[in-house]
Amino acid sequence: MAExxxxxxxxxxxxxxxxxxxxxxxxxxxxxxxxxxxxVILGIAFGQLDPIFLTPIPVYNPLRxxxxxxxxxxxxxxxxxxxxxxALWHTLLFVGISTLLCLLIGYPVAYFIARHAGRYKMLFxxxxxxxxxxxxxxxxxxxMNLLQPNGYVNxxxxxxxxxxxxxxxxxxxxxxxxxxxxxxxxxxxxxxLYGTLDRISSGTLEASRDLGAGQISTFLRVTLPLSRQGIxxxxxxxxxxxxxxxxxxxxxxxxxxxxxxxxxxxxxxxSSLVQQGxxxxxxxxxxxxxxxxxxxxxxxxAAELVSGA
Amino acid sequence: MSGHAxxxxxxxxxxxxxxxxxxxxxxxxxxxxxxxxxxxxxxxxGGGGGPSPSATLQLARPDNPVTLPTFDSNPPIEDxxxxxxxxxxxxxxxxxxxxxxxxxxxxxxxxxxxWTEYATPEEMVREIQAHGADFDLWVTTTIENLGKxxxxxxxxxxxxxxxxxxxxxxxxxxxxxxxxxxxxxxVPYTIYSTGIAYRNDLVTDDVGAMxxxxxxxxxxxxxxxxxxxxxxRDTLSVPLLRMGEDINTxxxxxxxxxxxxxxxxxxSMNWKFDHVDYNELNNxxxxxxxxxGQLTYYIxxxxxxxSIEQFxxxxxxxxxxxxxxILTTDxxxxxxxxxxxxxxxxxxxxxxxxxxxxxxxxxxxFQPPNTAFSADQVIADGIVPENLxxxxxxxxxxxxxxxxxxxxxxxxxxxxxxxxxxxxxxVTGGV
Numbered sequence: 001m002a003e004x005x006x007x008x009x010x011x012x013x014x015x016x017x018x019x020x021x022x023x024x025x026x027x028x029x030x031x032x033x034x035x036x037x038x039x040v041i042l043g044i045a046f047g048q049l050d051p052i053f054l055t056p057i058p059v060y061n062p063l064r065x066x067x068x069x070x071x072x073x074x075x076x077x078x079x080x081x082x083x084x085x086x087a088l089w090h091t092l093l094f095v096g097i098s099t100l101l102c103l104l105i106g107y108p109v110a111y112f113i114a115r116h117a118g119r120y121k122m123l124f125x126x127x128x129x130x131x132x133x134x135x136x137x138x139x140x141x142x143x144m145n146l147l148q149p150n151g152y153v154n155x156x157x158x159x160x161x162x163x164x165x166x167x168x169x170x171x172x173x174x175x176x177x178x179x180x181x182x183x184x185x186x187x188x189x190x191x192x193l194y195g196t197l198d199r200i201s202s203g204t205l206e207a208s209r210d211l212g213a214g215q216i217s218t219f220l221r222v223t224l225p226l227s228r229q230g231i232x233x234x235x236x237x238x239x240x241x242x243x244x245x246x247x248x249x250x251x252x253x254x255x256x257x258x259x260x261x262x263x264x265x266x267x268x269x270x271s272s273l274v275q276q277g278x279x280x281x282x283x284x285x286x287x288x289x290x291x292x293x294x295x296x297x298x299x300x301x302a303a304e305l306v307s308g309a
Numbered sequence: 310m311s312g313h314a315x316x317x318x319x320x321x322x323x324x325x326x327x328x329x330x331x332x333x334x335x336x337x338x339x340x341x342x343x344x345x346x347x348x349x350x351x352x353x354x355g356g357g358g359g360p361s362p363s364a365t366l367q368l369a370r371p372d373n374p375v376t377l378p379t380f381d382s383n384p385p386i387e388d389x390x391x392x393x394x395x396x397x398x399x400x401x402x403x404x405x406x407x408x409x410x411x412x413x414x415x416x417x418x419x420x421x422x423x424w425t426e427y428a429t430p431e432e433m434v435r436e437i438q439a440h441g442a443d444f445d446l447w448v449t450t451t452i453e454n455l456g457k458x459x460x461x462x463x464x465x466x467x468x469x470x471x472x473x474x475x476x477x478x479x480x481x482x483x484x485x486x487x488x489x490x491x492x493x494x495x496v497p498y499t500i501y502s503t504g505i506a507y508r509n510d511l512v513t514d515d516v517g518a519m520x521x522x523x524x525x526x527x528x529x530x531x532x533x534x535x536x537x538x539x540x541x542r543d544t545l546s547v548p549l550l551r552m553g554e555d556i557n558t559x560x561x562x563x564x565x566x567x568x569x570x571x572x573x574x575x576x577s578m579n580w581k582f583d584h585v586d587y588n589e590l591n592n593x594x595x596x597x598x599x600x601x602g603q604l605t606y607y608i609x610x611x612x613x614x615x616s617i618e619q620f621x622x623x624x625x626x627x628x629x630x631x632x633x634x635i636l637t638t639d640x641x642x643x644x645x646x647x648x649x650x651x652x653x654x655x656x657x658x659x660x661x662x663x664x665x666x667x668x669x670x671x672x673x674x675f676q677p678p679n680t681a682f683s684a685d686q687v688i689a690d691g692i693v694p695e696n697l698x699x700x701x702x703x704x705x706x707x708x709x710x711x712x713x714x715x716x717x718x719x720x721x722x723x724x725x726x727x728x729x730x731x732x733x734x735x736v737t738g739g740v
Contacts, residue, residue: 049727050438051723052366052457052461052723053434053435053438053457053461053723054723054726054727054730055434055435055438082735083734083735083736083738083739086738087738087739150612168533171533171534171579171581172533172579172581246739249740250740253740254581254582254583254740255575255579255580255581255738255740256575256736256737256738256740257575257579257738258738258740259737259738259739259740263738263739263740264734264738264739265739266739267734267737267739267740268734268739270428270429270431270432270435271431271541271730271733271734272431272726272727272730273727273730273731273734276734
């Protein structure tokens with residue numbers, strides 16, 4: 001009976017295709033908006049260029065694919081000092097540090113809201129998230145105003161006597177890009193962490209203390225391991241869009257020294273290097289596939305542990 | 310964190326140049342590229358001649374003026390037609406015709422104007438190639454794209470009987486230009502120069518008195534405060550002009566030198582590549598490689614504590630060192646298959662009406678090549694301040710190509726074009 005319920009066959013008057021058909025809209029959506037566009041990108045990356053206009057001519061027959069542009073990009077990634085390699089390093093560095101900062105800042109915030117905000121839990125959550133109801137672009141434009149030479153940040157630092165000359169925050173500083181990314185994506189770290197921490201039952205924590213563990217030990221041996229799925233989810237949710245981000249660095253830095261893979265992809269779209277751009281999309285997808293796989297493996301393993309318990 | 314990696318020097322060998330050229334699937338042509346699959350005759354003026362398998366894309370130069378081919382299948386519109394009901398569908402740069410002028414047009418012809426914005430000429434060429442018939446008027450295309458879009462029949466010949474204002478009021482020097490003899494497919498909208506704008510309160514040097522004014526872009530005292538125009542052709546023009554080279558060169562050794570100069574500049578100057586708009590004007594900058602018309606834009610968007618008198622404009626051909634500089638034009642064209650071609654002609658004609666041309670200029674800041682335009686008058690009217698009088702172009706500068714120091718970005722062979730684009734990406738990182 002339980003098996004029947006689980007497999008969805010309860011209510012035998014439904015035909016076999018009835019329940020699976022519920023997945024049809026999502027499947028169609030994926031085919032239309034992921035599989036087909038992805039194949040177009042493949043067709044462009046391995047296709048041809050119009051000999052006069054240098055516009056892409058997608059080739060959809062894999063037997064006629066030409067890998068020259070793709071291999072060119074792969075080769076450039078391995079060439080010291082090439083724009084592709086430096087953009088790759090910038091991307092890894094900026095995304096890595098920003099994700100770490102999101103975690104270091106976001107975890108205590110989520111922990112506080114989940115465990116110590118009491119009946120004001122929702123109020124705090126809304127207050128923390130409220131600034132992020134404004135569009136990402138507007139927030140970055142706001143930062144541009146704050147960080148310009150005569151902006152409030154420099155004025156405050158000057159008033160406090162911490163600087164003599166305005167800091168040129170917007171002139172290609174990696175630090176500005178990292179802070180922009182951290183600020184822009186931190187709510188996406190806080191929300192899954194809060195969800196996970198909030199679900200840890202107080203009984204589990206009390207049991208730990210009853211068994212003699214101190215506060216730190218309880219956190220390290222109970223809370224932290226139990227919030228691992230939230231940390232992983234937060235990292236994935238934050239990292240994936242950061243890897244494709246281009247507007248943060250374009251708005252807050254906009255120099256070669258802060259170029260990311262996303263900026264190369266976007267700039268290629270309006271130029272004759274569109275095959276290289278499509279190749280970058282494919283390589284980025286391949287690179288992100290493995291951490292995503294790891295995340296899925298970890299979550300399914302956690303689900304198995306829970307159902308096993 | 311703040312340390313910047315110095316870009317690795319990667320000379321561009323002839324082999325690499327040819328390999329990249331090969332990536333475009335063509336051989337490197339010298340003066341012409343064969344445009345395959347043009348359905349019919351490239352002969353004269355649409356008269357006679359049956360279909361032939363190809364037409365030749367000729368690369369126009371001042372010493373090699375080009376009469377663009379016409380085709381039986383792509384004739385100009387008939388004489389004496391009435392304007393269509395519209396709407397007039399425009400493809401163009403944002404805000405490139407004053408909204409007030411567009412409203413006047415709508416009220417005069419009873420047709421709305423729908424404007425689709427694009428940021429670069431290349432994007433517009435792509436859109437015209439893909440969906441040209443969705444547009445009636447192109448505001449505007451550039452010399453370096455005109456030949457190929459005409460030869461590929463993406464635009465239609467103009468019927469000058471609808472353009473009496475052009476015939477009556479355009480400067481003589483723009484009525485038949487080397488890239489489109491007899492203005493068969495295009496008429497100019499604006500004429501403009503590219504030079505150096507700088508804040509004279511921040512830059513102590515007299516840039517106009519320098520032997521080579523382009524050196525100012527590489528002066529480390531202004532690192533982080535110097536902006537170069539974005540776009541492959543404009544950005545690469547800076548080192549090429551600084552070296553005294555042709556801005557249309559296809560010599561890989563010269564282009565490699567230009568690339569290295571830009572990479573060195575990126576490392577030492579931390580340039581920004583942009584057009585300098587509202588945000589950049591507020592973010593203190595000292596030097597900008599820009600168009601003369603952009604100075605008029607500055608007037609309206611400067612921060613409160615900065616006045617336009619704090620800006621100086623230098624056009625290198627007029628400077629002490631007498632270096633070359635870019636003087637060029639943006640041209641109107643009408644896409645093939647336009648559903649409202651008469652309206653499109655009427656809009657062009659209206660913009661050559663002396664009163665409308667000046668009204669539009671007072672907002673746009675980019676100069677129409679119109680006989681009604683007077684430098685003294687626009688200064689007296691306060692449209693341009695006296696200290697920027699030298700941004701104004703006079704009729705004696707025309708025709709384009711007549712002064713060897715006033716150069717244009719010509720149409721390039723596709724492989725060379727691709728190489729410029731690759732260098733631009735290598736230098737800017739796509740930002």
